[in-house]
Amino acid sequence: MRKKVIAGNWKMNKVMTEAEDFVREAGQQLPAGNNIDAIVCAPFPFLPELVKLAQNTRLKIAAQTMHYEENGAFTGEVSPLMLKNIGVSHVVIGHSERRQYYNETDDTVNKKAHAAFKHSLTPIVCVGETLEEREANDTKAVVETQVQKALAHLTHEQIAQTIIAYEPIWAIGTGKTASSADANEVCTHIRQVIAALTDSSTAEQVIIQYGGSVKPANIDELLAQSDIDGALVGGASLEVDSFLKLVEAGAK
DSSP states (O other): OOOEEEEEEOOSOOOHHHHHHHHHHHHHHOOOOTTEEEEEEEOGGGHHHHHHHHTTSSEEEEESOOOSSSSSSOTTOOOHHHHHHHTOOEEEESOHHHHHHSOOOHHHHHHHHHHHHHTTOEEEEEEOOOHHHHHTTOHHHHHHHHHHHHTTTOOHHHHHHOEEEEOOGGGTTSSOOOOHHHHHHHHHHHHHHHHHHSOHHHHHHOEEEEOSSOOHHHHHHHHTSTTOOEEEESGGGSSHHHHHHHHHHHHO
């Protein structure tokens, strides 16, 4: 049975003291059990200290993006080698805001996925359609292409370890949420796409999250769906109490 994974994406929020207080408090209160992973995706400046604070807790620390090269003349970038060296366990790849504002492409998403596995980082690969694509009934085709390109040339074992986050772009930070049934339909399609790339056994191992205005009020309904294995959460992950409620829902 697949475990649930709740990942809080802080985006460009908090200062160091706030981040430290959050991790101290959350780390002490996380529910026990092997069926849930709780992850904080924090800004780069916080990562080294948060990794230290999360030691001896069940909280995992992730980066929000990275470059695919180990080193080089890439001013302002952070490499997978750097992230691994400080003890980060996960990295978000291909978030829609990175695609929209920072020229992330399906090709760079794939390069970053390969780089993540080379350095023993677990990639959280984001896919999702725009409102225009959804209204044109292109959701499944768009997401299918993104998944296929993101996972290209990875081994079956690597794909099984990849976390896919389905985030309809029109639902991110808008207060709008895909219905649980609609979200699950796309997540089911993602699993079918992965099965076609690999095999059904591999596809059944892949953790697929939903993201897009997830909050304590709707998390139970989303997690009750057959192919939704967790959530990548923005605003509702910024407060400890809200984040813990999401994690507790996944631990049920």
